[in-house]
Amino acid sequence: MRYHVTKPRWIRSLYGPCIWSVPTKEKVLFLTFDDGPFPGITDFVLDQLRIFGAKGTFFCVGEQVERHPALYRRILDEGHSTGNHTYSHLDGWRTANRRYYNDIEQARGLIRSRLFRPPHGHITPLQARRLTRGAAPLQVVQWSILSGDFDPATDAEQCYDNVARHAAPGAIVVFHDNESAARNLRSVLPRVLSTFSAEGYRFERL
Numbered sequence: 368m369r370y371h372v373t374k375p376r377w378i379r380s381l382y383g384p385c386i387w388s389v390p391t392k393e394k395v396l397f398l399t400f401d402d403g404p405f406p407g408i409t410d411f412v413l414d415q416l417r418i419f420g421a422k423g424t425f426f427c428v429g430e431q432v433e434r435h436p437a438l439y440r441r442i443l444d445e446g447h448s449t450g451n452h453t454y455s456h457l458d459g460w461r462t463a464n465r466r467y468y469n470d471i472e473q474a475r476g477l478i479r480s481r482l483f484r485p486p487h488g489h490i491t492p493l494q495a496r497r498l499t500r501g502a503a504p505l506q507v508v509q510w511s512i513l514s515g516d517f518d519p520a521t522d523a524e525q526c527y528d529n530v531a532r533h534a535a536p537g538a539i540v541v542f543h544d545n546e547s548a549a550r551n552l553r554s555v556l557p558r559v560l561s562t563f564s565a566e567g568y569r570f571e572r573l
Contacts, residue, residue, distance in 0.1 A: 372529045383495030385507040389537040394568045398423040403544035404438040419560040421570035426484040429454030429474035448572040450482030460489040511538035516551040523554035
């Protein structure tokens, strides 16, 4: 599977109004987790974050929130933030706009957040403008670093290297708390938390 670990600036400019990083000179990283909550996997992430005194942001799929409300509540109760990742994980590039917006609104009924991340990072400039305007605007959040944890061709060492080589103050890092990423996530997340904590970084929620 091919993917950009970091997207070049000129490509970012094609997506419309999206957040790609947080402007700061402080040693802070923003770890984000897409596609959950999944029992066993999201629990593992929460346990690791607690061990290191870290906070994260979970971009949740509405269907998963409905299936696992207690796990979603645990995310909030432990001081993390959540964001809308659509109700049924729709791809904005392959979905009619009306259906896409309705799916996001359905998720809004379950996920009380102004943060939105498009599944796969796929969103058109028109969609981004539509979502960031109006009476209840959303903040469209992309990322600085894609760990590649979801990719079966990316092993744990490469996944860790994807993060370690590109980490910098204010970077937004994407992991996935889902079944396809679990193998890499279980190896890489504790290592990232340990390494960057030792370097004086803290981990905050968006």
